[in-house]
Amino acid sequence: MLAEPPPSLRSVTTSAPSSQRRRRPPRAARARGRYWRRLLPLLAALALLTRLPSFRHPLWNPDEGYLAVQARLLASGGTLYATVVDRKPPLLPWLYEAAFALCGDTSLTPLRLAAATAQLLTALALASTARRRWGDSAGRTAGVLYLLASVGLNPEDAQAATFEVFMLPFTAAAVRCADRGGWLRAGLAVAGAGLTKQTGGAVLVPVLWLLWQHPGPRRTPLLCTVVGVAAPIAAAAWLTGPAHFLFWTVTGSSAYASFAGSELHVLARGLANTALLGAGCAGLLPPIARVLRIARTGAADLWLWLAASAGAVLLGFHFFGHYYLQLIPPLVLLATGALQILPAYRLTGALLTSACACALFVLWGLLAPRPELAHAVRIAAEVEARTGAGDRVLIWGIHPETYWLAHRTPASRFLTAGLLTNYSGGRDGPRVGEKYGVDGAWRDFRAELADQPPALVVDDSRGKPFAPGRLPTLRRFLARGYDRSDVVDGAVFYVRAQ
Structure with a gap:
């Protein structure tokens, strides 16, 4: 006598044939x-x-x-x-x-x-x-x-x-x-x-x-x-x-x-x-x-x-x-x-x-506390206090929410440093830098900053590998036209030189 096969997920199905499902009575x-x-x-x-x-x-x-x-x-x-x-x-x-x-x-x-x-x-x-x-x-x-x-x-x-x-x-x-x-x-x-x-x-x-x-x-x-x-x-x-x-x-x-x-x-x-x-x-x-x-x-x-x-x-x-x-x-x-x-x-x-x-x-x-959110809220409050409603600002970091919380327009289409440095995704090793950014991103970034320089730049890298000191283009841009003004919760604020 043949042994009964073990059950399967399909073998316990209770659905009716398709023709029967199409003609369900009103009670069903x-x-x-x-x-x-x-x-x-x-x-x-x-x-x-x-x-x-x-x-x-x-x-x-x-x-x-x-x-x-x-x-x-x-x-x-x-x-x-x-x-x-x-x-x-x-x-x-x-x-x-x-x-x-x-x-x-x-x-x-x-x-x-x-x-x-x-x-x-x-x-x-x-x-x-x-x-x-x-x-x-x-x-x-x-x-x-x-x-x-x-x-x-x-x-x-x-x-x-x-x-x-x-x-x-x-x-x-x-x-x-x-x-x-x-x-x-x-x-x-x-x-x-x-x-x-x-x-x-x-x-x-x-x-x-x-x-x-x-x-x-x-x-x-x-x-x-x-x-x-x-x-x-x-x-x-x-x-x-x-x-x-x-x-x-x-x-x-x-x-x-x-x-x-x-x-x-x-x-x-x-x-x-x-x-x-x-x-x-x-x-x-x-x-x-x-x-x-x-x-x-x-x-x-x-x-x-x-x-x-x-x-x-x-x-x-x-x-x-x-x-x-x-x-x-x-x-x-x-x-x-x-x-x-x-x-x-x-x-x-x-x-x-x-x-x-x-x-x-x-x-x-x-x-659970949200320390990074608290940081973004504090930086956003400082940005809002130091700029006007029509000013464009650059937040150099990985917290784009700062722009939204501060009600300020970004100075660039690249809302995080990740797109320009490949820090996106938590990369913190050797593959972070200008040459690892999205193809053509630095060309567009330079053009944006030259066309409409931001009223305020906030370096929110806080020691991470995408810090401006490791990026020649951004380092030169800050050196030519901006003065360091303050440090708030680890973020460095730069204002346009007079």
Whole structure:
């Protein structure tokens, strides 16, 4: 007698055949409506609770500051990838600009609410996918587990309204649409993820796998997917200028993506953030590990999604904590599927463990001090006091939020020293200097300073490798036209020579 094969994540699916799903009776449709009406308020409340710390500070990290300054410059007539530059795609700068236009540019509270909404949408997409595969209870489990795990990193990574948080709804939607055979919608979602952050395009891997597994001809689904991916990207390139778009989002980041320089520093950061993610996902990992030991896992698309997301985290060799957010959605679905195979008490344990871990990370976000923010606030107050509203200033450092807090216009399109020296990404070794900056950046920087010299220069390097003393161009510029006037909290202020 043949032994019964071990269960798999796919073998416990409860979804009906596609023809039956298309002809759901009215009673089933009403039950579906009740399901979401009950689940939506629960997930919405949980999304707000888990992101309460995000409202505590005006800013959480320099990425938020960069986006805020970009949005102001765009609103005042700036052009993305020309007079306003960054290595990121355009979708989030445009969202910040729209939020500032609607609600004013002095607070990020609207963006905090938008980030909570993005997390809610991600949870709903994961719940929908899990419900289709494993039933009503699995949908609730996936939504709740995701929101509990979504804050399981350093608060400045998990609570900030930055790229990864807004990328995740698109990635979850791409898998959901592909799982249902909605290839055009899946392609559009992949494009949305990639236009929020380049690594969001990694979700194309599970989408293509699902397409390959789809019964029937593949030519039309593939064409729909390609059109869905390509059309929004082509539109964004056309709106911002194809050459500028390609340079700033793809080809202009070779030095930034290099592993050379500060290897031990970067490795330590990677290990620390991996450990933090493990703690935040403490309720997810044991069920996955248990199922790997006792059963065929199936669900190859989820494993491919996790592997592609892990590759995206590794890309560039920087290992910032917010990169790891991309791993959480596939981990949640894998854990949800595993819990359908395991005994019921495993679900209780997973939820309880996740809730406890979430509570610790939320408490950390509410109580942890933000010394770098305090420094930026103090410098911004000094800049505002020493300059007029129409003056242009240069903050030579890695805290672009100082411009936003001081309500002053940057003297350069390069809002941090990182773009000019490759200090971006925490590089603090030999690959920091003028020759490692973005190609052509110093030429444009010199032209900007010569055309409209800043009224005030603040050297906020504080002993780091991008200090003006190590950069001949900036050192000569300060020596020719500026006098050292004061030192505030380690930052050196220079005023134009009379």
